[in-house]
Amino acid sequence: MPAKKSKKGPTKGSGGKGRRSLEGKSGTLPAEQRHWYEGKQRARAAKLPRTAGEAPARQQRRAADSDLLVGRNPVVEALRAGMPATRLFLANSLDQDERVTEAARAAGDRGIEIVEVTRAELDRRCESNGQPGAAHQGLALQVRPYRYWAPEDLLDRALESDTAPLIVALDGVTDPHNLGAVARSAAAFEAHGLVIPERRSASVNMTAWKTSAGTLARLPVAQATNLTRALEAYKKAGLFVVGLDAGGDTSLPVLELATGPLVIVVGSEGKGLSRLVRETCDVVASIPIGGAESLNASVAAGVALYEVARRRGAGSE
Structure with missing residues (x-):
C-alpha cells in the first residue's frame, strides 16, 4: 500500500525566531563542561551495593514514602548536615550558581545519584510529592524517610x-x-x-x-x-x-x-x-x-x- 502523502508542505525551521533571546548566554554545553558533571561522575563511581541486611527493608519502601526537599538553600543545608538522600534532581536548563555546584559536589562525594530533568518534570515531581507550585529553583533532593530503631x-x-x-x-x-x-x-x-x-x-x-x-x-x-x-x-x-x-x-x-x-x-x-x-x-x-x-x-x-x-x-x- 503506497504511503500517504502529507497535505502539509515540507516542515520549515523557525530560522532562529523561536529562540529565547538570552543575551550573553551561549548554547547548550556538552555534559562534560557543565558545572555539576564532575559530581555526577563521582556519584556514579562511589555507588556501592547495599548490604544483604539492608536491601529487603529498603526495597519494601515505596517511592511515595520518600520526601522531596526543594530549593537551593534547603538542599545545600541538608547535604551539609549529612541528611540521608537517594537522588539529587537538577533542571537541565539550570543557571550556574555556587549553591548548585556545592550541591552536586556534595552529592557526588556521598554517592548520591544525580539526575538531570526538565523543569516541567521537576514541577510534576513536586506536585506528586504534595508540593504544588513549589519554588524548587531547579534543584531538589529526594531524602529517605528516617528509619527508627525498635x-x-x-x-x-x-x-x-x-x-x-x-x-x-x-x-x-x-x-x-x-x-x-x-x-x-x-x-x-x-x-x-x-x-x-x-x-x-x-x-x-x-x-x-x-x-x-x-x-x-x-x-x-x-x-x-x-x-x-x-x-x-x-x-x-x-x-x-x-x-x-x-x-x-x-x-x-x-x-x-x-x-x-x-x-x-x-x-x-x-x-x-x-x-x-x-x-x-x-x-x-x-x-x-x-x-x-x-x-x-x-x-x-x-x-x-x-x-x-x-x-x-x-x-x-
Whole structure:
C-alpha cells in the first residue's frame, strides 16, 4: 500500500525566531563542561551495593514514602548536615550558581545519584510529592524517610556499651525543633539514644534534622508504639526511670542515682508528663528555677543531661 502523502508542505525551521533571546548566554554545553558533571561522575563511581541486611527493608519502601526537599538553600543545608538522600534532581536548563555546584559536589562525594530533568518534570515531581507550585529553583533532593530503631534494639545497644546506659525519652513533645535540640544535647553528653512515641510526637523530619546539626545521623532514635510499655521494659532491664516535671518529688541536683543505668523522661512545656508516663517513672525530679519561669523540653533535657554527665565524671575520679 503506497504511503500517504502529507497535505502539509515540507516542515520549515523557525530560522532562529523561536529562540529565547538570552543575551550573553551561549548554547547548550556538552555534559562534560557543565558545572555539576564532575559530581555526577563521582556519584556514579562511589555507588556501592547495599548490604544483604539492608536491601529487603529498603526495597519494601515505596517511592511515595520518600520526601522531596526543594530549593537551593534547603538542599545545600541538608547535604551539609549529612541528611540521608537517594537522588539529587537538577533542571537541565539550570543557571550556574555556587549553591548548585556545592550541591552536586556534595552529592557526588556521598554517592548520591544525580539526575538531570526538565523543569516541567521537576514541577510534576513536586506536585506528586504534595508540593504544588513549589519554588524548587531547579534543584531538589529526594531524602529517605528516617528509619527508627525498635525500643528493644536501643536498649540492647545501651546495655552493650562500655558506659552506663543513658537514654532520653520524650513524652508529648510535638515541636521538631525541640526534638532536634534534644538530640544535639543527647549526643554531646554521650546518651545512647532517644525514644519517642509513635503518636502525638514530633518526628525526625527536615526541621529536626537541621536543628540537630547533623547529630541525628549518628544518634539512634527509637519509636515506641506505647511509651509507657517501653519504659516498663527498660525498668525490668535494670534502668532507673527519672521523669522531669516542675512538680517533681525531688530536686534534680540531689538525685543520687545519676551514675547508674538511667532513662530521663522529658514532657512537653505546656502539659508536662502525661499521667501514665508519670506513674511509670521511678521518681519525678524538678529543676530549680525562678517561680514564674518555665523551661522548654530541649533546655530541660540539656540541664538534666549536664547534671548526669557532671555526676558521672565526678564518680569516675
